[in-house]
Amino acid sequence: MRLRYWTAGLAMTGSVLAMASDLTGATREDSLPEGSAEAALATPARVALPEKPNAVAPQAVAGAPSAAIDRETPAAPAASRVSPPVAPLPVTWARKVAAGETLDALLVEAGLAAADRAEASLALGAEYDLRRLRPGHAVTVETMPDGTLRSVSLDVEDGVRIEAFFGDRPLVHVVAPDPETVILAGEARVASSIFAALDDAEIPARFAVDLAQMLAGTIDFRRDLDGDETLRLLWKEARVDGETIGEPEIAFAALDLGDALYEIVWPDDGTGRATIYLDGEVVRVFAQPVDGARLSSVFGRRKHPVYGNVRMHTGVDFAAARGTPVRATAAGRVSFIGRRGGYGRVVEIAHGTDTMTRYAHLSAVPDGLAEGQRVAAGDMIGRVGATGTATGPNLHYEVRVDGRPTDPLSDDRLADAVARDAQDGSAVNRLTESRARLEETLASDFASDLPERL
Numbered sequence: 428m429r430l431r432y433w434t435a436g437l438a439m440t441g442s443v444l445a446m447a448s449d450l451t452g453a454t455r456e457d458s459l460p461e462g463s464a465e466a467a468l469a470t471p472a473r474v475a476l477p478e479k480p481n482a483v484a485p486q487a488v489a490g491a492p493s494a495a496i497d498r499e500t501p502a503a504p505a506a507s508r509v510s511p512p513v514a515p516l517p518v519t520w521a522r523k524v525a526a527g528e529t530l531d532a533l534l535v536e537a538g539l540a541a542a543d544r545a546e547a548s549l550a551l552g553a554e555y556d557l558r559r560l561r562p563g564h565a566v567t568v569e570t571m572p573d574g575t576l577r578s579v580s581l582d583v584e585d586g587v588r589i590e591a592f593f594g595d596r597p598l599v600h601v602v603a604p605d606p607e608t609v610i611l612a613g614e615a616r617v618a619s620s621i622f623a624a625l626d627d628a629e630i631p632a633r634f635a636v637d638l639a640q641m642l643a644g645t646i647d648f649r650r651d652l653d654g655d656e657t658l659r660l661l662w663k664e665a666r667v668d669g670e671t672i673g674e675p676e677i678a679f680a681a682l683d684l685g686d687a688l689y690e691i692v693w694p695d696d697g698t699g700r701a702t703i704y705l706d707g708e709v710v711r712v713f714a715q716p717v718d719g720a721r722l723s724s725v726f727g728r729r730k731h732p733v734y735g736n737v738r739m740h741t742g743v744d745f746a747a748a749r750g751t752p753v754r755a756t757a758a759g760r761v762s763f764i765g766r767r768g769g770y771g772r773v774v775e776i777a778h779g780t781d782t783m784t785r786y787a788h789l790s791a792v793p794d795g796l797a798e799g800q801r802v803a804a805g806d807m808i809g810r811v812g813a814t815g816t817a818t819g820p821n822l823h824y825e826v827r828v829d830g831r832p833t834d835p836l837s838d839d840r841l842a843d844a845v846a847r848d849a850q851d852g853s854a855v856n857r858l859t860e861s862r863a864r865l866e867e868t869l870a871s872d873f874a875s876d877l878p879e880r881l
Contacts, residue, residue, distance in 0.1 A: 517577050521567040530557050530566065530581070537568040539576060543593075547579040550591035550599045555583060556749055559820075585665075585672045606665035606672055612868035617656040621648065630660055631675045638680060641691050641701055645711065646682075657683040661865045676718075679861040692861045702854055709854050712804060716756050716786060716824045717745040717811060741832035742785070742825030749820040751811040753786050755802045756824070756835075764798055770823065771815025774808045784835075787823035788814050 520537040530551065534544040547568075548557065565582040580590040586604040591597055615628035622635040639648065646652075661679040664671050682689045690704040703711040755776055762783065763775040770787035774796070777783050790812025802808060813820045826835040 515572045517569040517571055519567065519569050521565065524560050524562055524564040524566065526562050528560070530560060533566045534568065534579070537566075538570070538574075539568065540574075543576040546593065546597060547576070547591060550593075550597040551579065551581050551589050554589045554599055554601050555581060559583075559748070586667045586670075604667040604672070606667050609664045609666055610661070610678075610864075610868055611664060611675075612659070612661045612865055614657065614659045614869065617652055617658055618654050621652075621658065624658060625660075631662065633674070634660060634662070634677050634680070637677050638682070638691070641680075641703060642682075642689060645703065645705075646684075646689065651684065655685065659683075659865060659869070661861065661868060679865055681862075681865070690858060690861075692857045694857070702857065704854075704858055707855075707858065716753055717747045717751055717822050718754070739832075742787075742823050743835050745811075745822045745824060747811045747820060747822065749790055749811055749813065751820075752807045753789065753809040753811060753822055755804055755806045755808050756784055758803050759784070759801070761796060761798050761800045761802060761808070764792055764796065766814070769816035771817065772809075772812065776802060776808070781829050783827045785823075785825040785827065787825065788812055788817045788821060790814065790820075 522533065522536070524533065530548055531544055534547060539547065551557065560583075564584075567578075567580045567582075569577040569579075571577055576593045578590065578592045580588055582588050586606070588602040589599065590602060591599045613628050613630040615624040615630060617624040618627075620635075621638055622632050625635055626632045642648075659681045660677060662675050662677045664675045665673050676693070678693050678695075680691045688706050690707075691701055692704070693701045701712070701715065702709060753774075757776075757778050759776040759778040761774065762777040763773070765773065767773050767787070770785070772789040772792065773785055773787045774789065774792060775783055775785045786809055788811070789809040791810045793807060793809070796802075796808060811820050811822050817823075824835055826833050
């Protein structure tokens, strides 16, 4: 047994030496002679053994050049190599907000302790009104394996993300995307209604509200439309990575009734002061009180959203985010700034001796605005809020003639007061430029769609 063990060991040593010889360039003559085990035992003195058994370094076997062989220092045992410690990875929890849910309820589901939930809500609430959470928003929570809170982020409207990081003290910042503005154009044939025509033509149907607001009192949409009108629109959309964010903004509209052409130009200067033309002549100027807002309640009798009874609604409501600028719809003089019961904080502007506009539920009024001051159409006179009796941020806009409320979307006296400011050459230039831009965009869109149609 001892002889067989020694013989096998010598044969293995010879194989290693032969491998080393090949790697270091030695000739075959230095290797063990061919033959049986007995031949190997008979000639042990002819085997040129290395000075140290471990002279062949691991890298030599792997194919490193002979110069890299260290004949003095033996390779370190694998067990003595210590790997650096691996940091634990955070645990991520994420979910979209469902109807009626609060941030605290979501953080409970994420497994956060009460103290962490309070700290996260305080941090995020410093940058975003948490009462504005709605379905589609998303919450992401990162914790360490030991339960330590690492971060909480909130994805809200328009691609905005509020991120809060927790350590020695919270760090909060808002990440807002840099959107690309895309100009689009479309044409629709009115069959039954403006809304249906826009929807069928894949044009944002919400523009029907903008058109109704602009042309109310000028066109009776039930009586003046017989089903063969052409509507062409130019609008803007903000996009991030190809996804539309926010609401589209209308820039130009042309409604051809056959015997009359109504055109509306919205400005690019942010004033919201739209000009209405009939057959190329200015007939009215209307500055929207809240640019891009949604008309949420119209003039007339309605069920009160707070008290629940049916009562007269003396104005129109525009739903918008808290802090959105509110603008004067016509030139005039500020007659009142202050609070009026359920209206909350209001600004009132007199337009001549018999017409007044009221802007209610405001969250703030510019510091420089004062009673007796003159303002122009489109001037900022406040910011959207929810003061007084309100279910959420909105602007209550009201027009009163001789002290009596009238429909703001159809009152001719206010329209006349506004239109006096628009009889100049710049109004004609804006119309000419808008027409050219519409034609150019329609032609461009048609050319880009042509391959698909073919």
